[in-house]
Amino acid sequence: MVRLATVALALALALTIGPGCGGSDAGPDETTVPPVADGFDAERAFADLRAQVALGPRPSGSGAARQASAAIAKRLRRAGVEGVRIQRPYANVVARLPGSTPGAVVLGAHYDTKDAIPRFVGANDGASGVAILLELARSLPRPLPGPSVELAFFDAEEARGDRPFEVDGTRGSRQYVELARAGGEQGSPPIGEVAAMVLFDMVGDCDLRIPLEANSDPGIYELFAAAAQARTGSPAPFEGRTGAIGDDHLPFVEAEVPAVDLIDLDYGPGPMPGRWWHTPQDTLGKVCAESLDAVGEAALAAIPAIRGE
Numbered sequence: 001m002v003r004l005a006t007v008a009l010a011l012a013l014a015l016t017i018g019p020g021c022g023g024s025d026a027g028p029d030e031t032t033v034p035p036v037a038d039g040f041d042a043e044r045a046f047a048d049l050r051a052q053v054a055l056g057p058r059p060s061g062s063g064a065a066r067q068a069s070a071a072i073a074k075r076l077r078r079a080g081v082e083g084v085r086i087q088r089p090y091a092n093v094v095a096r097l098p099g100s101t102p103g104a105v106v107l108g109a110h111y112d113t114k115d116a117i118p119r120f121v122g123a124n125d126g127a128s129g130v131a132i133l134l135e136l137a138r139s140l141p142r143p144l145p146g147p148s149v150e151l152a153f154f155d156a157e158e159a160r161g162d163r164p165f166e167v168d169g170t171r172g173s174r175q176y177v178e179l180a181r182a183g184g185e186q187g188s189p190p191i192g193e194v195a196a197m198v199l200f201d202m203v204g205d206c207d208l209r210i211p212l213e214a215n216s217d218p219g220i221y222e223l224f225a226a227a228a229q230a231r232t233g234s235p236a237p238f239e240g241r242t243g244a245i246g247d248d249h250l251p252f253v254e255a256e257v258p259a260v261d262l263i264d265l266d267y268g269p270g271p272m273p274g275r276w277w278h279t280p281q282d283t284l285g286k287v288c289a290e291s292l293d294a295v296g297e298a299a300l301a302a303i304p305a306i307r308g309e
Contacts, residue, residue, distance in 0.1 A: 040296035045135035046289040048075070049204065052111070052127040053284055059115035060090070060156040060172070068111050069093050072130065072153050079138045081151065087179065087186040090172040093153040094187035097140055103147035104189045105306050106197040106257075108173065108248055109133045110157030119280040123287045124267060126157065128204030132296050136303070139296070145304045150189050152176055154248050157201075165246045173248035177255050196220055196306050197252040197259035203295045204287030205264045210295070211240035215250065217258040220306065224262065227301035228294070237264070237294055242272075262295065 051071065058064045069086055072093045076084045083096040093111075109129030113122035121127075130153060137151055156171035176188050184190035198220065203210065212221045225238035242265070249259040268276030268286070276282050 040135055040139050040293060040300055042135075042289040042293035042296060044138070045131040045292045045296060046287075048134045049123065049127045049131040049287065049292070050284060052130060053121045053123050057115070057117070057120050058111065058113045058122065060112040060158065060160075062115075065112055065155065066091070069153070069155065072111060072134065075134055076137055076151070079134075081137050083187060085187045087175065087188070090155040090175045092155050092172050092176050093151075094176070095137070095151045096187075096189075097137070097142075097144050097149040097151070099144045099146050099148035101146055101307075102193070103195040104150045104193050105147050105195055105303060106150045106152055106189070106252070107133055107136065107200070107303070108152040108154055108176075108197065109200045110154040110172065110248055112155055112158055112172075114158040114278050116161055117278060117280070120278065120282060121280075122282055123284050124202050124204045124282050125277065126201055128202060128287055128292065129200035132200045132203055132292055132299070135292075135296055136299055139300060140303065146307055147195050148189075149303065150194075152188075157248050169246055170248050170251060174251045177251040181255065191255055191257070194252070194255075194257050197249060197257050198299075198303070198306075199247060199249040199259065199261045199263070200295065200299075201247055201261065201263045202265060202267060203262060204291050205267055206286065206288040206291060208237040208264055208288075208291040208294060209239065209266065210237045210262050210264050211242040212238075213242055213247075213261045213263060214244040215253055216260040220258060220260040220302075221262075223302035223305050224260075224295075224298045227298040227305075230301065231297060237291070238262075238298070 055064045069091045076095045081095040110126040154172035159165045159168035179185040179188035180191040225235035229235045249261040252259040266272045268274035
């Protein structure tokens with residue numbers, strides 16, 4: 001479970017020690033950025049997003065997906081992250097930021113795109129989550145307070161063809177959890193050490209709203225809302241509630257790991273999931289660095305506040 005008793009103190013401390021220097025001109029007042037070396041550089045994160053989109057469609061097993069996984073691993077190594085490797089058979093890219101206390105918090109995002117959709121480049125689904133995760137790898141403090149952070153860039157989140165998502169989706173994250181259940185293989189931590197899991201998916205929408213998803217842990221979600229509140233005076237974009245969503249957090253939930261799916265599955269006009277979801281309309285013009293900044297800055301404060309009981 002997640003311990004919330006020290007959240008207010010941790011967030012207050014983060015806001016009073018000193019300013020960071022976020023990289024987006026459209027970002028927050030710098031005096032409210034948590035005290036990490038460089039803050040969350042939203043423009044650098046958006047450059048990572050743009051580089052993924054430039055590869056074109058990236059369905060699992062494709063040449064572009066292999067390019068994407070290699071690029072993710074290269075960026076992690078350049079950031080000085082430990083234990084970078086690519087799992088098999090599904091090519092999850094995994095790495096580790098050592099912490100000061102026992103246990104681990106898994107941060108995840110998927111890098112594959114849905115197949116059989118011509119010109120679907122997935123700027124929001126899922127390049128935005130990958131961009132957040134890469135910039136967190138650069139921006140989280142060293143040494144990291146609290147449990148270690150395990151980074152997981154999941155392959156094969158999308159179901160193939162017209163197969164039902166509940167049958168064929170989350171193949172990469174299920175592999176990750178299976179390797180964790182086996183005692184910790186191929187870079188997955190032993191499942192007993194995992195205190196919590198945070199998933200970033202579809203977090204780039206310019207009209208960003210991330211409600212509490214029905215299968216997600218309310219305590220972890222509240223850490224992000226509290227971080228946003230402390231930083232800007234509003235919990236936005238972490239507001240509201242939504243129903244259950246099939247995503248890469250579910251294998252962790254099934255393994256009794258508290259998990260949260262930070263997702264805005266209301267993308268474009270029309271009823272949820274919106275007209276731009278899983279269409280060629282999911283392009284660079286529909287996502288914004290400011291949205292990456294809102295999620296990334298909240299994450300910098302919230303993640304170190306997560307503690308295992």
